[in-house]
Amino acid sequence: MANPILNDKAFNEVVDTGAASAGWAAPQAGTHAGAPGIHDGPISTWQAGTMTVHGTATATGVLFVLLLAAAAVGWSAVTVNDGVPAQFPVWTLLGVLVGFGCVIAMRFRPQFAKVLGPIYALAEGVFVGAISHSYEFYQKGIVVQAAGATIGVFAVMLFLYRTNIIKVTDRMRRIVVGATLGIMVFYGISMLINLFGGSVGFLTGTSAFSIGFSFLVAGLAAFNLALDFDFIEKGAKAGLPKQMEWVAAVGLMVTIVWLYLEILRLLSKLNRR
Numbered sequence: 001m002a003n004p005i006l007n008d009k010a011f012n013e014v015v016d017t018g019a020a021s022a023g024w025a026a027p028q029a030g031t032h033a034g035a036p037g038i039h040d041g042p043i044s045t046w047q048a049g050t051m052t053v054h055g056t057a058t059a060t061g062v063l064f065v066l067l068l069a070a071a072a073v074g075w076s077a078v079t080v081n082d083g084v085p086a087q088f089p090v091w092t093l094l095g096v097l098v099g100f101g102c103v104i105a106m107r108f109r110p111q112f113a114k115v116l117g118p119i120y121a122l123a124e125g126v127f128v129g130a131i132s133h134s135y136e137f138y139q140k141g142i143v144v145q146a147a148g149a150t151i152g153v154f155a156v157m158l159f160l161y162r163t164n165i166i167k168v169t170d171r172m173r174r175i176v177v178g179a180t181l182g183i184m185v186f187y188g189i190s191m192l193i194n195l196f197g198g199s200v201g202f203l204t205g206t207s208a209f210s211i212g213f214s215f216l217v218a219g220l221a222a223f224n225l226a227l228d229f230d231f232i233e234k235g236a237k238a239g240l241p242k243q244m245e246w247v248a249a250v251g252l253m254v255t256i257v258w259l260y261l262e263i264l265r266l267l268s269k270l271n272r273r
Contacts (some may be wrong), residue, residue, distance in 0.1 A: 002271055017117075031046065035046065044103065049241070049242035050239040050240065050241065050242060051231060051235045051236050051239070051240040051241065051242060051245050051248070052236050053233065053236045053244070053246045054078040055242065056232050056235075056236070056245045056248045056249055056252075058245075059087055059117065059121075059246050059248075060249040061254065062118070062249075062253055063117055063118065063120075063121040063133040063249050063253050064121075064253070064273075066118055066121040066125065067121040067122070067124060067125035067128065067253065067257075068123065068125065069122075069125065070095075070122040070123070070125025070126045070129065071125040071126070071128050071129030072129060072130065072131065073125075073126055073134075073241070074092050074095070074125065074127060074130040074131075074133070074134075075129035075132060076129075077089050077091075077092050077126075077132040078092070078129075078130045078133040079126045080133065080137040082136060086133070086134035086137065088134075089130075091110075091126070092126050092127055092129075092130040093127065093130070094123075095124055095125070095127035095232045096123075096127050097125040098119070098120075098123035098260060099120045099123040101125070102116040102119050102120035102123065102250070103115075103120060103247040103250065103254060105119075106247055106250060108251035110243055110244060110247045111243055112242075113243050113244070113247045113250065114166075114243060114246045115248035116212075116250070117247075117249060117250045118251055120253070121250075121253065124253070124257055126222070128257060128260070131261070131264070132146075134225055134263070135160060135264055135268060139267075139268060139271050139272075142264065142267050143264070144269065145267055146260055146263045146264040146267055147260065149263045149267070150256065150259055150260040150263055151223050153218075153225075154225060154256065154259075154264070155261060157222055157223075157226055157229075158225070158229065160226070161225075161226050161230070162227045166185060166226050167225060168226055168229075168230035172223075173227060173230075176220065176223045176224060176226075177225055177227070179220055179225060180220060183217055183220065186218065190203060194270040201241070204265075204269075205269070206269050206270075206272050206273045210269060211266070211270065211273075213268050214262060214265055214266040214269060215266065217262050218262040218263055218266055219260065220245025220259050221259040221262050222259060224255045224258075224259075225252075225256075226246070227249055228252045228255050231248060232248045232252070235248060236241075242272060252255035
C-alpha cells in the first residue's frame with residue numbers, strides 16, 4: 001500500500017535533521033552571516049557513510065532472500081484439502097501485524113531500520129507464503145504466473161522511470177498517494193465488514209467490475225514503484241544517512257509485496273471466469 005516511510009515528509013525530516021547536525025542548516029535570525037573562512041565543508045557522520053542506489057539495491061536483495069526463506073516456512077504451515085477451506089495457523093496471519101508494526105516503527109525510528117527490516121521481511125514472508133499456498137492448491141501454476149508478472153511489471157516500471165518516460169512530478173505524486181490512501185481506507189472498511197459477518201462481494205467476485213477494480217489497484221501499485229524509485233534516487237543525491245538504504249529497501253519491498261498480492265488476486269479472478 002502507500003508507503004508511510006517513503007514519502008516527501010519523511011524525506012524532508014531526515015534531510016532537515018541531518019543538515020542541522022552536520023552544520024548545513026541556515027543561520028538563525030540575528031547571527032552573523034558574513035563570509036566565513038574557506039573550507040571543504042562540515043565534518044559529519046553523513047560523509048562517512050551516505051545512502052547510495054547500489055547500497056539500497058543490496059539491502060533490498062537481502063530482504064528479498066529473507067522473505068523467500070520465510071515464505072517457504074509459511075507455505076509448509078498451511079493445511080489444504082479438497083472441499084475444505086485452507087487452514088492457516090494463527091502465527092502465519094500475525095505476520096501481517098508484525099510487518100506493519102515494523103514499518104510504522106521505522107517511520108519514527110529509521111536508525112533501527114537495519115534490524116527492523118529483516119524482521120519485516122521474515123514476518124511478511126510467512127504471510128505471503130501461506131496465502132500463496134492456498135491460491136496454488138486451488139489454481140495450479142498461479143503463484144509462478146503472479147511472481148513472473150510481478151517481476152515483469154517491476155522491470156517495465158524501472159525502465160520507464162530510468163528513461164524518463166515516466167516522470168514523478170508533484171501532481172503525479174499527489175494523485176498516486178491520494179488514490180492509494182483511498183484504497184487503504186476501503187480495504188480497512190471491508191475487513192471490518194468481514195469481521196462482523198458481512199462481505200464486499202466484488203472484491204472476490206469474477207464480474208467485469210471486480211476484474212476491472214483489480215486491474216486498477218494493480219496498476220496503482222505499479223505506479224507506487226515509480227514513487228519508490230524517485231525516493232531512492234533523491235535520497236542518494238541528497239546524501240541521506242546510510243541507514244536510509246534499509247528504510248528505502250523496506251519501502252520498496254512493501255510495494256512489491258502489495259503488487260504481487262494484487263496480481264495474484266487478479267489472476268485468480270480471471271482463472272475462475
